[in-house]
Structure formats: structure tokens, C-alpha cells
Amino acid sequence: MTKLRAPLTFELALTKIAGTIGWAGAATILGQSERTIRNWSDPDAAAGIRLDAAELLDIAFQEAGGKGAPFLECYATRLKSALSNSMGSAEAIAEAVASAAKEGGEAISAAIAAASPGASHTDYVTAIREIEEAIEAKTNTLAAIRARLNSERTLRVEEGTAS
Secondary structure, X not given: OOOOOOOOOHHHHHHHHHHHHOHHHHHHHHOOOHHHHHHHOOOOOOOOOOHHHHHHHHHHHHHOXXXXXXXXXHHHHHHHXXXXXXXXXXXXXXXXXXXXXXXHHHHHHHHHHHHOOOOOHHHHHHHHHHHHXXXXXXXXXXHHHHHHHXXXXXXXXXXXXXX
16 A cells, blocks of 8 residues: 655655656665665655755656656745744735746746747846746745645644634
8 A cells, every 4th residue: 555645745755756767766866775765755764865865866857857846845845834934924925926926927028038039048047047036936925825824723723623
């Protein structure tokens, strides 16, 4: 029976990557046994993946055609949620959404410029930078929403109305 991996866990990130590059591929990249790699993906195992190994697997995932960087996205979202005490408010979500909308628009505009005939090197670099900023703004929005959800869950548990 396959164990379920919780969202925003390194075990789920590793499992997603292994689905693209294979357990044996991950083991080869990291110079570890396949059993060790599988253990790292087990939420009940004590051992976990090192940060440098996670980075190598994110790179291999993208090189194999995977979209995104599962470990980076997991880590960034978890870190932002953990560090942002002020992000649990509706105002923080609204600010994050406004920033995401602004950055998203700028990213689309820059990407259109990069897709235009005769686009310059500067157009490509600008598009990459703007898209990275849009991704960060959307990650901040996700973190703000998760923080609000978590604070509401905590409040319900404290009030004895958990659902």
C-alpha cells in the first residue's frame, strides 16, 4: 500500500521528483542506494534529505522536463508561512494579491516583448526577471492564505469547534 504524503512536505516533493526521474535515477544522481532515497520519502522514517541533495534533484527534475522545483517551492512556502506572523490577516492576503496581480501583469508584458520578432537579449533577461518576481509574489500570496487558514484552524481548536 502506498503511503500518503502530506502537502508541503519534503517527502511529497521527493516522491513527485521520483515520478519523473525514477527512484533509480535519483539514487544515481545522489550517489545513494535506491532504498535510502525511498526512505527519505517515507513520512514515518527518521532520516530526511539534505538541502544540497534536494537542490540536485530539483535541477534533475527540470532537466527531465518537470515543471517547477518541488523542493524549493515546498521550502519557500513553508518558510514564509512560519516566519510571517502578520500574514494571517485578510489585509495581508489582500496586499499579497495586489502585489501578485501587479507582478503578474508586468511578467506578461515582458514575456510578450520577449516573444516579439526582433526581441533583444535585454528583453529576454527582463522577462525572466519579471516572471521570477511574479512567482515570488504568488508564493507570498499562497503563504498568506495558508497562514490565515492555519490561524483559523488553531482558533477553532482553541474554541473547541474544530472542523
